[in-house]
Amino acid sequence: MTGRWHHLAMGTLVSLLVVFAVAWLSERPAWQSLPEDVALIRLSFTQSGVRNCRARTEEELAALARNMRQKQICDRRRAPVYVELDLNGTTVLARDLPPTGLSGSGPSRIYQRFELPAGDYDIALRLRDDPAMTGFTNTAERQITLEPAENLAIDYDAEAGGFIFH
């Protein structure tokens, strides 16, 4: 039986060392996901581009059942949404966001991270959901101060008046 006590003691000792090592590894060494002085801007929104529509001709309307006689006929496919982001006057993002869905009938989406050194920024955003128009559907300009580790989220909601800073 002394053999078994020896095994209990030694086995526990070895197992303890393994558990301690595991406990250590479950927390250390720390991982630097972002440098200390960096902040994050995340631009993410969902916005539908316009559809390409035209008026139906008289003949086309006549050919339709009475309750189906809508004046306009639209493509299923939506237009891409165009978005731009300037930081301190430099354009860091200028992109056509294609519509989603197999036939392109879904909204355009973006989720984009920008890792930036903390500090002051002039930030300008422009969005156009109709390629036919000149200029932009919505714009926003702000002066912001990013603290280290700050997480600034920028969303867009046409109904709420455009860009939203969280």
Add this chain to the structure above:
Amino acid sequence: MTGLRTALRRGFDRAERALDQLFGADWNPLAHLGTIGWFLFWTVAITGIYLFVFFDTGVTAAYSSVEWLSQDHWWHAGVARSVHRYASDLMVLVMFTHLIREFAMDRYRGTRWFSWVTGVPVIWFVYLSGITGYWLVWDKLAQYVAVTTTELLDTLGIFGEPIARNFLAPDMLSGRFFTLMVFLHIAIPLLLLLLMWIHIQRITDARTRPPRGLAIILLVALVAGALAFPAPLQGAADLATVPQRIGIDWLLLSLYPVIESVPSGVIWAGVLVFTILLVGLPWLPPKSEGGAAQVFLDFCNGCGRCVADCPYTAITLEPRSDDAPFQFEVAVNSARCVACGICMGSCPSSSPFRRSGDLITGIDLPDYPLAELRAKVIDAAEALTGGAGSGRVLTLACGHGAGQGAAPGRVELPCVAMAPPAIFDYIISRGLADGVCIAGCAERDCQNRFGVEWTRQRIARERDPYLRARVPRERLLTVWAGVTEEKRLGRDIAAFSQRLAALPAFENIRPIADEEKAAVQKTTSRSAAE
């Protein structure tokens, strides 16, 4: 691949020998990785259920509930939390060691592919269980895990709305998404349990419980670890900031730094390639096992001993199909048979003494039949030097232990339990040698699971077929030794030989007649030619 396997195998053997000293062979943790995995699973499950009593499943209160149970209730709920975490971590360690060890022991190919392939999804479910668990704490680490995971998942493009948007800003945090995580952290471990159960379906009486002593040792170590290093909390999650420096669990979350450092395509491709390679490993290259055991109904009385002894559930008892006056017969499922020969050793018909006709038994290996074993034994006996009584030792060696490889006076077997006890009797009573050494693999974990155990019990007359009482036990030596213990085997055999030489001459020898010997050798040369 073979070189790598051999090197790993020898490495394991050395490490296991050291642990034999510390834990004892029967508690050796490296020989119990499967059972420890199960033990850890239940430990995690029970502590998890206990934690749920104190845990608030709402995203706003989750963190404070974990903080409260870790501080105000540190002595029970806090300990449960730490044990829950460290047992999960250990599971990763144990799982990969088990994987490498099964590879090293070449138990992943051939008909054993099933255990290997069903082990692969287990890996991912262990990780997924851990990841969803870290999510629930809703501290800075959880926030980091949530954002990194959802950003990675979004690169698949299968979710309409990017799910990372759930963590964009504090006012966008969705309680529903958190509830989904709580659900997943219960559902995924349940699926893991199902997978672990499937994993052991082709194993007879799979060991899922460690020996009690080892279980106590593990539990004590886990609780002591939990008391010494309570699992920390890294401050409540705050979506208005990004976690910059986080304490990461390098066992369960080691992929996260990689996810951040390489493009998502590389991650997905890596996961896919790793999984496919691992699943395909049993065929890279496949193992050429001997043919599956065959039943010879004329010599089978349906006693069912082979069914009980087969380690891989390959034999089943069936209703008798011929007119013999027995109720049962047996059938071998060749897709499960690893050709270990243990069934041949268990069959009461496996008697090398039989002289009339060909030596056929109830169940036999087509590529290594009993007749060939007997012929090899006779050949090996002829190679022994010295006359009767000089201490001649004939060795029946397991091909996976210290006795692997050809040597004079040695007959190699896929498993020592393939030798029916009658053959020990035969060797000694026919004067083929002065004694028999049964050189099996290391006793802590038999290559074929039950070979060591069955051999021991048969010799001790505790399990059918019994070794006949007339066999003098001092002329039998059993050595259990792993691949790196050739020297010890040699020493043990030499000492045994000396003891045999000192014994009074064995009286009851009935030597094999020359014509019998010739007949035996003829049948083998025929079966070898076939």
